[in-house]
Amino acid sequence: LQRWKADPIFTRALLLCFCDDIQPNWHRGRQSYIMYHGTTMLNAMRIMTEGFSPSFDGMLGPGVYVTRSFEKASCYPLHSNGEMLAVLRLNVKVGRVKKIDYQGHPLQKTWYEHGYDTAWVPPNCSMVNSGLEENCVYDPSQITVLDVIPNLRF
Incomplete structure (x- = not known):
C-alpha cells in the first residue's frame, strides 16, 4: 500500500x-494534436475565413468532427456531387478528453455537459466501420487550420 x-x-x-x-x-x-477534417474545397475556404460551424448532432452529439487519420479524413465528405475536395490539416487543443468506446455509452452524446472538451472514439472499438479513431470537439475555437490540402479522391 x-x-x-x-x-x-x-x-x-x-x-x-x-x-x-x-x-x-x-x-x-500534451494539450494539442495535429488532426484532419475532410470537406469540399468551397467549405474549406469558408472555414478559413469564418471558422468551423459545429454540427448539431452526430454519433458523438454536437461539435466539429476531426481525426488524427489523414486516410479517414480524405474519405469525407461522403457525397461530393463532383465538387473539388480538400483535407484541412489542423492544430486541435483537445482539453479534457472523454473516451467513448461503445455504442450506447452513457455520455455518448452528452460528454460536453459533464465538463469534457473533446470526445474520442479509439480505433478498433467497433463504433466506426473503418476501425479508425474519431474525435468530436465541442468548441470550434479550440481548432486552428494549418493547411488546406487538395483531395484528389475520385
Whole structure:
C-alpha cells in the first residue's frame, strides 16, 4: 500500500488502470494534436475565413468532427456531387478528453455537459466501420487550420 507514494512509475500504472480518460496516445500533459477534417474545397475556404460551424448532432452529439487519420479524413465528405475536395490539416487543443468506446455509452452524446472538451472514439472499438479513431470537439475555437490540402479522391 505504501508503494504508490514512493514509486512514480507504479503510481502512473495504477492511474492508467483506473482512469478511463487516460490513454497512451492521449497524455494529459500534451494539450494539442495535429488532426484532419475532410470537406469540399468551397467549405474549406469558408472555414478559413469564418471558422468551423459545429454540427448539431452526430454519433458523438454536437461539435466539429476531426481525426488524427489523414486516410479517414480524405474519405469525407461522403457525397461530393463532383465538387473539388480538400483535407484541412489542423492544430486541435483537445482539453479534457472523454473516451467513448461503445455504442450506447452513457455520455455518448452528452460528454460536453459533464465538463469534457473533446470526445474520442479509439480505433478498433467497433463504433466506426473503418476501425479508425474519431474525435468530436465541442468548441470550434479550440481548432486552428494549418493547411488546406487538395483531395484528389475520385
